[in-house]
Amino acid sequence: MTAHNPEGSSGKNILKQPAAVWATAFAAVIAFMGIGLVDPILPSIAKGLEATPSQVSLLFTSYFLVTAVAMLLTGWVSSRIGAKRTLLAGLALVVLFASLAGTSQTVGQLVGFRAGWGLGNAMFVATALAVIVGAASGGAESAILLYEAALGLGISAGPLLGALLGDWHWRYPFFGTAALMAVGFILIATLLRGMPKPAVKARLSDPLRALAHGGLSTTAVTALFYNYAFFTVLAFTPFILGMNAYGIGSVFFGWGVLVALSSVFLAPMLQRRLGSVGTMHLALAFMVVCQIGIALSGHGGIIAFTVATGLAIGVNNTVFTEAAMEVSDAPRATASAGYNFVRWMGAALAPYIASKLGEEVSVSLPYYVGAACCVVAMGVLFLRRRHLAGLDAVDADHERLDAVPA
Structure with missing residues (x-):
């Protein structure tokens, strides 16, 4: 989701938040850092553990496969033990498995520990x-903007932290993440209060039932193909850059900055002009151009097109997530769980398949496949466009809200 009026009345209150919100936001930054943390050190891990790129790519596959399946369980768990305990349990698992990842002696162990991390x-x-929406002051709009800022900061900072610590040894980024997450655990344990258990307990089947809605399933399947292209860039490109950890980290820091800026600022602007579905088509088409550009370019072009994909990825992350929240009548938490279950499958499949194609056929082929997946995503959007008609009314509501003076 996104705040469509970041300069409006709610935007002025974004920094005036309770300590509990800042504690959760800090932990969220560290959690999102874990996505790009391993990027700069993938070649170092492959060398240190005598593994192939496809074997090392399983760090992403195990992480996102478990993340996808776990999305079906989190609502069920949270509705029974409460949001605070769910947050603390998640943070404790990350601390444990990130620490264990740093002690790995084989790539198999590392892949397994990344699964627990997921x-x-x-x-x-x-x-x-x-939690942030429930505890924040200034309304849901400020809370969502704060959450997206945490996401963007984490995604952009992850490669830098991975490069800095990974330059000493590939194990250190895992220990660093564990230490930061431990700080987040302490902050949430001491500062987050007044979070009662939900009155209604969620069923395990609720997220899958929600996917029966045509709009939500269309959004989720489209996002699956888009995420395949996204994680082809994120997981395979470090192996073809031919750079050290600092070089790779710098490339993906630039990429992450564009993800952050486009998700918060560019996506709402495009939605106002093109609508949600039109914005999806534009971002997917730009992703096709960038993927083909990576496949056809030399070293400088690979860097430029990789960084440029951050624009499309930031826009799509925001617009797809908002569409998933608003296209159906399912509760937001339930819709999010079903949507994330499907879309993270694309993130789980892409790293291994792309690396295998790059090893055994051509280093360009993974990007052509990624571009083809974006074309398929656009086809799904077009063929099932009637299921997304409700988003037009949502876009119109946002335009009316934006027109209201602050």
Whole structure:
């Protein structure tokens, strides 16, 4: 979701938040750092553990496969033990498995520990937005903007932290993440109060039932193909850059900055002009151009097009998430769980398949496949456009709100 009026009345209150909100936001930054943390050190891990790129890519596959499945469980858990305990359980698992990842002696161990990390991350991330919205001052709009700022900061800072610590040894980024998450655990344990258990207990089947809605399933399937392209860039590109950890970290820091800026500022602007579905088509088409650009370019072009994908990824992350929240009548937490279950499957599949294609066929082929997935996503949007008609009314409501003077 996104705040469509970041300079409006709610935007003025974004920094005036209770300590509990800042504690949760800090932990969210660290959680999102974990996505790009391993990017700069993938070649170092491959060398240190004598593994192939496709074997190392399983760090992403195990992480996101477990994250996807766990999304079906987090609502059920949170409705029984409460949001605070769910957050703390997730953070504790991340601390444990990130620490264990740093002690790995084989790539198999590292892949397994990343899977446990994915479980903890799913429990935390799936609950953090609801906690921030519930505890923030200034309304939901300020809370969502704050959450998106945490996401952008984490995604952009992750590669830098990975490069800085990974330059000493590939194990250190894992220990660093564990230490930061431990700080987040302490802050949430001491500062987050007054979070009662939900009155209604969620069923395990609720997220899958929600996917029966045509609009939500269309959004989720489209996002699956888009995420395949996204994580082809994120997981395979470090192997073809031919740079050290600092070089890779710098490239993906620039990428992450564009993800953050486009998610908060560019996406709402495009939605006002093109509507949500039109914005999806434009961002997917730009992703096609960037993927083909990476496939056809030399070293400088690979860097430029990789960084440029951050624009499309930031826009799509915002617009797809908002569409998933608003296209159906399912509760937001339930719709989010079903949507994330489907879309993270794309993130789980892409790293291994892309690396295998790059190893055994051509380093360009993974990007052509990624571009084809974006074309398929656009086709799904077009063929099932009637299921997304409700988003037009949502866009119109946002325009009316934006027109109201602050």
